[in-house]
Amino acid sequence: MSILYAITDSQLLPGNTLFAAVESALQGGCKWIQYRDKSSDSEKRATEAQQLVALCNHYQAALIVNDDVQLARAVNAHGVHLGQEDGSPQAARQLLGDKAIIGVTCHDSLELAQQAVADGANYIAFGRFFPSQTKPNARPAKFTLISDAKAKFPTIPIVVIGGITLANANILLDAGADKIAVCHELFSADDIKQVAKKFIAYK
Numbered sequence: 001m002s003i004l005y006a007i008t009d010s011q012l013l014p015g016n017t018l019f020a021a022v023e024s025a026l027q028g029g030c031k032w033i034q035y036r037d038k039s040s041d042s043e044k045r046a047t048e049a050q051q052l053v054a055l056c057n058h059y060q061a062a063l064i065v066n067d068d069v070q071l072a073r074a075v076n077a078h079g080v081h082l083g084q085e086d087g088s089p090q091a092a093r094q095l096l097g098d099k100a101i102i103g104v105t106c107h108d109s110l111e112l113a114q115q116a117v118a119d120g121a122n123y124i125a126f127g128r129f130f131p132s133q134t135k136p137n138a139r140p141a142k143f144t145l146i147s148d149a150k151a152k153f154p155t156i157p158i159v160v161i162g163g164i165t166l167a168n169a170n171i172l173l174d175a176g177a178d179k180i181a182v183c184h185e186l187f188s189a190d191d192i193k194q195v196a197k198k199f200i201a202y203k
Contacts, residue, residue, distance in 0.1 A: 002031040003173065004199045005159055007066075007183040008052075009134065010037040021187050022052060026059040028196025032101075032179065034081055036066040049075040062101055069095055079103070081125070084112065089119040103159060108141035110148060117153055124149065125181065128162020129172060133184050138162060143175050150176040166198055173202055 006025045013021050022033055035052050037045050049065060053075050056063040062078035065071050069092045072080040079101025080092050089102050096102070103123040104116035113124045126145055128138040141162070149158050160172045161181035169180050182199065189195040 002029055002200055003177075003179050003202060004028075004030045004186075004196055005032040005034065005179045005181040006030045006186055006196070007034040007036050007134070007161075007181055009183050009187060010039060012184065012187050018048060019051060019055065021192055023055055023059075024192035025186060025196045026055065026061055028193040029200045030196050031059075031061045032064060033061060034064045034066050034181070035077075036183075038067075042071075045071060046074060049077060053077055064101055064103065072096060072100075079122070081105070089116060089121045093120055108139050108145060110145070110152060113149055113153065117156055121156070123157040123159050123179070124153065125159040125161055127160055127181070129160055130163030130165075130168055132162040135162065143171065146172065146175040146177050166195070169199060169202055 008018060033056055035049050049071055053063045064079040064081050065077045066081050067083055067086045069080050069087060073095050080096065081103045082089065082092060083105045089104060092102050101122050103125055104121045106112040106116055106124050106126055116124050126141050128135060129141055132138060146158060157178040159179045159181050160177040164180050164182050165185045172180060186192060186195050
């Protein structure tokens with residue numbers, strides 16, 4: 001299983017730079033791409049998500065839509081990532097089907113993770129673990145949360161997020177994380193493909 005979970009950023013990757021950057025990450029071996037665009041331009045988001053689904057299909061990878069179940073369904077994405085205010089995993093499952101990948105943000109809370117797992121989430125996401133450019137105001141999570149979650153939910157993949165770089169990723173992986181969610185360290189790189197390969201080489 002590829003450990004790299006790449007998250008796009010609409011400000012970092014404007015216009016068509018998005019597709020070239022994502023393809024470079026896929027060429028580097030990334031198998032999960034999250035499309036994250038908080039803008040209100042629904043037509044742009046639908047067009048971009050549709051193209052990213054096709055790109056991910058070409059590389060036998062998964063496109064997961066951030067926060068928007070309806071968009072995920074409309075473009076036949078492989079899954080959706082839900083924040084705590086984005087609806088329930090059960091409702092997403094009903095719309096997207098049994099094969100959909102459904103992840104839930106659990107911040108720094110085992111209780112939220114417990115609820116997500118009970119509601120049928122395929123993975124649980126914790127963070128931030130380091131200072132983050134994407135979510136600078138997010139509450140910091142303790143490294144021990146990863147091992148605690150691993151002991152409590154041994155069969156559920158644990159995704160970690162927040163300021164992850166090539167220099168600190170091993171700390172989280174050694175603690176038991178299954179996937180590292182990365183945005184800036186990957187997509188601001190001069191050679192995205194090589195950075196993706198370096199992240200994946202950790203395991």
